Amino acid sequence: MEKESQAFEKLYPQEFLQRFLAKGLRPDGRGLTSARDVTVHVSPISGSPGSAIAKVGNTTVVTSAEVSLLDLGGDEGDDDEGRVSHALDVGPLGATHNDGSVAKTRQQVASVSGRVQGVLSRCVDLRSLKLEGEGGKAWLVGLKSVCLSLDGGLFDAALASCVAALSSLRLPGEVREVVGGGEGRESSEAVVAMEEDRAPSRPVDFLLIPAATAVSIHGDRLLADPTAFEEALAGAEVSAAWGWAPSGGGGDPELVSLEVRSEGHGRATVDADVVHRCLAVSRRRSEARWKGRCLGGAERA
């Protein structure tokens, strides 16, 4: 019986999904607008200054954060602030369920990574990353995400794991110059001193704490937080990231990033009111995720 339903799922995926949606359910038993819980663990990798692993259903993303110095060029302009960079690696998982085109996967991965970087650049207080004292240096926080398992919601999981990795990261309090070349390093390269007793390390400041939920559109139904199976059958997908002020207490979130994407089997045009409905659903679900994360992550920061 189970093998027959699996065969039906593979042969007629659209009918398979519609039979569930007609009853207001999805193949994994959720309601139409319920999102999977985000589970976040901090510091699973002991060798990294900051790391986190986030799980959204079966999607697992591990992020590791590292700091390095950035030379601002010495002129005290307006943009004397640090930078956050992000790289995402999906490995072989991206190619298994689209048409196998590697370039398209790379494009999708690059777009997810670019969006995460954009959201984080807006949500992290970049000015606080600038080092006082001798001019022209700021921190460059490099985030590297690896996707271990993919089942829809890549952007949501990547964003959650980056935020958690940043909240577990401690910026070193002091920078020492090491003069004299050894082991191939340049003589004037600064070496970061991680000694806690010299100057206390400080956490990364957040202007807004982001959380995201994607909503996919199937005909006239909206599905929050689609799995990979549902994503492949969607007419279009609206992915929105919201940011809340870190002081807590709720309040209205700010829309930090919005992407409307329509590709795959059923290309469809998306009306503005559909986008509004999606945003409302996304905001409700993201609020639940942000509240859950506030306990563990950002309040320590």
Next chain:
Amino acid sequence: MDRCRGDGRGPAECRPCFLRTGVVSGATGSAYGECGKTRVVLSVFGPRPRDKNTGSDSGDPHGMQLDCHVHVPFDSRGGEDDGGGEGMTEAETRLARQLEQSILPSIRQEGLAKTCVEIHCTVLESDGSEVGPAIVCASFALASSRVPLYGLVTYCTASATGGRVLLDPTRSELEASEAVISAAYMASRDQVTFIEAAGDWSVHSFKDCLDTCLDGCKAMCEALRGSLFELGRKGESRKAEQAEPMDAVPSSPESWSEEGGAEEELSDCSDAALAPQEEGFEEFHSVMEEEPRHDPVTMEGRSSEPEESSVTKKLESMVVANEGAEDLDAELDALLDM
């Protein structure tokens, strides 16, 4: 010198291993393994139809091809990474070659002509040898994805330091050692599939070190086989699966309590998960154990059927809707391409 090592082990004790299967959805088989602080996620894809264009380097164009890819994304030791991204570093290429060489002899190739089996390994953290847990995970994942095997391959490293032979050294012990030997061993056929030795062997006896190494491999293989049987038994009884944490040799008591605690945490994982935890070891266990398995894996000893044939058999017995014959052909083509 009867001193214990840094983590309380004796000289002939391996670190306790934790193995879990079914962690990567979308892969045919997958395994997550921890050996001390070395953490490895491995996924197996296949057997898939082989690309006709590739395979110029392997000898037999009609045989089975094994593709191994190793990715070490968070390498804190590595120097400046040159642009990251596409190219594999030298260490990754070397690890992939070692993995392929160790695993390939254990796969029964006669039923898998013209197919390609891909193994993708991500090393999350490494302390001591990375290839060891990767090879053990690969055997575990291949067995759980029903690729026909001759036997399980296990891997062990022995390092010789000042007269003592230490089994399964950590990275600091490796750096302090004078000679290192590693071997991958298939216990069911009593064959060594891969061996690597380096260092100054004038003082230490090569044969003794090799024997110690193989003893470690044998013990690990026993434990691995035991945990596979457990998995098969539980899979057949259709319960939720949990791979038992396995030991090569009696471990230190603290790691036992960690593993036991992690398994009990399964039910209230979602509450505990959000609070920040100190111990990375426990978190990884509870994260990985939350994965629900969609299809129970049955561990049968006989050879596997490729995924396609079981579905086509079911297709014949299924009642197909009234569609034209050409539509059915198109559907079948689409199915067999997956």
